Amino acid sequence: MNIVFAxxxxxxxxxxxxxxxxxxxxxxxxxxxxxxxxxxTQDTIEGxxxxxxxxxxxxxxxxxxxDDTGLEVHSLDGAPGVxxxxxxxxxxxxxxxxxxxxxxxxxxxNRDAQFKTVIALYVNGELxxxxxxxxxxxxxxKRGSDGFGYDPIFQPTAYTKTFxxxxxxxxxxxxxxxxxxxxLVAFLNQH
Numbered sequence: 001m002n003i004v005f006a007x008x009x010x011x012x013x014x015x016x017x018x019x020x021x022x023x024x025x026x027x028x029x030x031x032x033x034x035x036x037x038x039x040x041t042q043d044t045i046e047g048x049x050x051x052x053x054x055x056x057x058x059x060x061x062x063x064x065x066x067d068d069t070g071l072e073v074h075s076l077d078g079a080p081g082v083x084x085x086x087x088x089x090x091x092x093x094x095x096x097x098x099x100x101x102x103x104x105x106x107x108x109x110n111r112d113a114q115f116k117t118v119i120a121l122y123v124n125g126e127l128x129x130x131x132x133x134x135x136x137x138x139x140x141x142k143r144g145s146d147g148f149g150y151d152p153i154f155q156p157t158a159y160t161k162t163f164x165x166x167x168x169x170x171x172x173x174x175x176x177x178x179x180x181x182x183x184l185v186a187f188l189n190q191h
Contacts, residue, residue: 001188002027003123006038006052006066011148012177016067019172019181024188032060045070045082046129049120057122065121065184069177071150073138074112076104084150098142098153111137115154115176119184128187132179147171 005013005026017026029035038055040048045068052066070084080087080101088096105111112135119130135157142152144164151163156174163171172178 001025003188004029004032004056004060004062004064006034006056006064008037009148012067015168015172015177016181018168019178020185021189024185027062029056032056032062034060038066040068043082045116046118046120046131048082049118049129050127053120053122053127063123065119067117067119067177067180069115069117069149071101071154072114072116073101073105075108075110076101094149098150101138101150102141102153105138111139113138113154115150117176117180119180121184121187123188123191130180130183130187132176132181132183134174134176134179 001024003024003026005016006029007013008029013026013028020026034056038052040051042048042051048068049066052068053064056062056064056066070081072078072081080097084097085092088100114133114135117132121128121130136155139153139155139162143162144152146166146168147164153162155162159166163175
């Protein structure tokens, strides 16, 4: 089975492909000739995932899925949330985004946070969504060099390492995207 993953992020493609059984092959946006920046204008993580998947379905008529992920920090009223990629501005710089979160939490005691991923799948004309959540906390400083996005400042509950200090295998087993992808794979294996 070939399925389009509506992302231009090579890290996401690598992470998701590592979870899929051999008979499911991801096709990138580049491979289908989609070189546009697909709009993400919804006010929820689920809305953005659906918007991206719908764009591919409408323009390319292919089975596809898209995800959207956000870091939700309790003391920041769920921010950066849907704006996670561009929290510090439209230039989408991970270091600037992490620095802004750390500075806003500087004087706050509650550092509880969660990563949330929603995957929207179009297959055989049907739309299905899958959600994955990983709870944890924001560290006082960046730690680790693996991963991407907010990984260096997110420490999952019951762990002493940040996502950026864990191996991809460990992160996939406990992480938000891994949980959502597991639900996606279970669904695809049944259909």
